[in-house]
Amino acid sequence: MNYPSKVLERAVEEMSNLPGIGKRTALRLVLHMLNRPDTQTENLADALQHLVRDIQYCEKCHTISDALVCQICSNPLRDDSIVCVVEDVRDVMAIENTGQYKGVFHVLGGRISPMDGIGPGQLHIQSLVKRIESENIKEVIFALSSTMEGDTTSFYLYKVLKNFDIQFSTIARGIGVGDELEYADEATLVRSLQNRIPYVESSSK
Amino acid sequence: MNYPSKVLERAVEEMSNLPGIGKRTALRLVLHMLNRPDTQTENLADALQHLVRDIQYCEKCHTISDALVCQICSNPLRDDSIVCVVEDVRDVMAIENTGQYKGVFHVLGGRISPMDGIGPGQLHIQSLVKRIESENIKEVIFALSSTMEGDTTSFYLYKVLKNFDIQFSTIARGIGVGDELEYADEATLVRSLQNRIPYVESSSK
Numbered sequence: 111m112n113y114p115s116k117v118l119e120r121a122v123e124e125m126s127n128l129p130g131i132g133k134r135t136a137l138r139l140v141l142h143m144l145n146r147p148d149t150q151t152e153n154l155a156d157a158l159q160h161l162v163r164d165i166q167y168c169e170k171c172h173t174i175s176d177a178l179v180c181q182i183c184s185n186p187l188r189d190d191s192i193v194c195v196v197e198d199v200r201d202v203m204a205i206e207n208t209g210q211y212k213g214v215f216h217v218l219g220g221r222i223s224p225m226d227g228i229g230p231g232q233l234h235i236q237s238l239v240k241r242i243e244s245e246n247i248k249e250v251i252f253a254l255s256s257t258m259e260g261d262t263t264s265f266y267l268y269k270v271l272k273n274f275d276i277q278f279s280t281i282a283r284g285i286g287v288g289d290e291l292e293y294a295d296e297a298t299l300v301r302s303l304q305n306r307i308p309y310v311e312s313s314s315k
Numbered sequence: 316m317n318y319p320s321k322v323l324e325r326a327v328e329e330m331s332n333l334p335g336i337g338k339r340t341a342l343r344l345v346l347h348m349l350n351r352p353d354t355q356t357e358n359l360a361d362a363l364q365h366l367v368r369d370i371q372y373c374e375k376c377h378t379i380s381d382a383l384v385c386q387i388c389s390n391p392l393r394d395d396s397i398v399c400v401v402e403d404v405r406d407v408m409a410i411e412n413t414g415q416y417k418g419v420f421h422v423l424g425g426r427i428s429p430m431d432g433i434g435p436g437q438l439h440i441q442s443l444v445k446r447i448e449s450e451n452i453k454e455v456i457f458a459l460s461s462t463m464e465g466d467t468t469s470f471y472l473y474k475v476l477k478n479f480d481i482q483f484s485t486i487a488r489g490i491g492v493g494d495e496l497e498y499a500d501e502a503t504l505v506r507s508l509q510n511r512i513p514y515v516e517s518s519s520k
Contacts, residue, residue, distance in 0.1 A: 112411055114404060115381045121366040124359040128344050137405060139333050140366065144379070148367040154329040155363040161326040161345065162353040174349075176320045199319060200342060206317055 172217040191248040249277040454482040
């Protein structure tokens with residue numbers, strides 16, 4: 111594309127470096143920015159600058175935080191003997207939104223994926239080992255995505271951690287609440303049968 | 316959503332103010348920014364700041380420009396007796412990319428759309444009238460989108476300009492090059508029949 115202005119071209123190029131945003135979408139977004147009050151785009155630019163300058167990661171669980179230790183790790187009401195291992199901060203947010211989990215987290219920062227060149231060394235695994243050595247942790251919950259990479263990561267973690275005297279668990283795989291059986295994929299259906307649980311009245315609610 | 320960090324939340328909120336980007340997409344984009352080198356996001360923020368501070372519009376045709384008069388208007392090789400009226404800079408770029416148009420442009424900045432609260436007063440129509448009064452313009456080409464709003468805008472412009480001694484034309488509507496007839500919509504097919512042109516050997520190339 112030939113741009114009528116270098117300023118425009120640079121903004122479009124930088125926007126189109128984001129994943130899922132092509133040149134056309136970037137141009138549409140940039141032209142939208144020019145049609146709205148300038149302060150809104152200045153706010154966006156300022157927010158992005160603060161993002162990279164001021165973002166911090168909790169030194170205990172590695173989640174994104176505004177302080178050295180995050181709100182969850184520093185909350186005395188949370189049960190720090192249960193650690194839920196997740197891939198990234200989105201998983202922390204998803205679990206926190208349920209309001210049902212009272213333990214703490216450990217954010218790996220991804221999953222083992224040789225295809226993407228991500229090995230165990232790039233993930234926050236050593237710091238998890240140190241937490242287990244130094245803190246009074248009783249249970250580790252693997253809450254990784256149900257993919258080849260997620261399962262590989264869970265298995266790797268289990269091998270690294272199995273000699274510690276702690277319980278290991280993984281989140282349940284099965285038919286989602288509200289889902290029709292006939293549309294479930296085979297692997298999920300098999301897992302939901304293998305991992306069936308005793309029926310109690312409240313579980314059907 | 317509950318965000319673990321105000322810095323993160325602000326960046327997500329500002330990104331999700333862009334059209335077509337919801338909270339989830341914004342979060343994905345912002346987390347991507349945190350996983351890439353900081354300089355890339357600083358470059359993006361800088362490009363957006365320059366965009367709103369330094370962008371200029373050509374004082375003749377209102378297209379986006381790096382100078383007071385754009386490259387097209389200031390090019391002595393362009394035929395400034397032919398003015399192609401378009402909605403926005405994307406249309407200028409699309410026509411320029413063909414490399415076949417030798418006239419100049421006039422960017423309206425949108426189209427008349429009462430539903431969106433855009434009337435003729437918000438478009439660069441008065442400056443088009445002034446151009447026709449003061450310059451030696453022989454033909455005005457309406458190259459607006461083939462929608463109710465585009466057609467309304469063309470009709471409004473024609474009513475405003477019809478007393479000037481100039482030719483008016485509109486870009487051809489018809490079956491796109493390479494398109495199958497059977498998939499064309501009825502309105503397009505009718506127009507392509509009504510506006511049929513004499514067959515010459517080169518037109519089938």
